[in-house]
Amino acid sequence: MPLYGGVFDLEGQKARLEEIEHQLSRPGVWDNPESLTPVLKEKSQLEEELSKFMELRKMHQDVLEWLSFAEAEQTPDILEALKENLAAFRKTLDKMELEAFMSGKDDKNSAILEIHPGAGGTEAQDWAEMLLRMYLRWAENSGYHTEYLDYIHGDEAGIKSVTIQITGDYAYGQLKGERGIHRLIRISPFDASGRRHTSFASVDVYPQVSDDISIDINEEDMRIDVFKASGPGGQHVNKTSSAIRITHFPTGIVVQCQSERSQRRNKESALKILKSKLYDLEMEKLEEERQEKYAAKDAISWGSQIRTYTLQPYRLVKDHRTSTEVGDVESVLDGNINPLIRGFLLSRQSQ
16 A cells, blocks of 8 residues: 555564564574664564554544535534644645655754855845844744754844754754755845845854764864854853864864754764764765765855845745746745755656
8 A cells, every 4th residue: 555656664663673573582683782772673663654554544544534424514623623623634645745755864863053154244234134034934834942052143234144053853854955055036125226136145054963873083183262252042142161063174064063052062063063074074974975075065156056045136035956936035034945855856756
């Protein structure tokens, strides 16, 4: 009984789970528990997927029951219940479909997201802050927890850079397609002449490294600088030199964190970001799917954008990789980026 065109195979998943359970029941198999870690992890994942599928099937049966009630007697209460059950089923189905398309090694991980404005001063910095708000709203609506790891205010408005952690299952799998250059076309609120401006900002997304993945970093390969913090978090952030900046010499990667009161906590968070970036860089080399980001990164400028948000002379958000278009720009900027995420995942699946 395949679901989503064979992406989720219920019978195949059940058969694999039975095979694992049989394997775990063999005599002597528990003599070396550490060797069973990958098997137990796979078993847990299969049980979770099957549980979600059974929940979806029950919701489908509920919809069919309410539909039969509505066919017999179309009272307002029955029609409202049918509407609510159908909406809940549709939401769960869409979520499971997206998860089914996210089968990459790190897709289920939490995510670390960075935003940097391009050239253009206040215009670009304001656009970077608009993107930050969009992703924070999306995370909130998706039930994810967000935490600032680094934040630098813009000169007059907006932000110079920001790093946030988005915690929850499949955060990275959904956001990995957001990596790239985002372009905004609008009438500038900072231009007294009311002229149309084009602004750019870059978004980088990295998977949060799992605890079972070991990444060794030699202390000789990095420099740790301490400085006074600024940004969200209250007045305490700039009273002491608690902010941390780490420079990794072999790759040229620079990370910093200033969200915590203590220097130790900021160092731990900065190392977490560095490990995620090093892991992501290694995955790029192994997969050979993306260009060497740190060797020749696209300029944050015209011609390299993955998506354009047009507010003037017409209103449209267009993803240039998938040709997905959304006319309700305000909704997208308010966090409703799921149609764009879905378009990217479907495009990747077809490839």
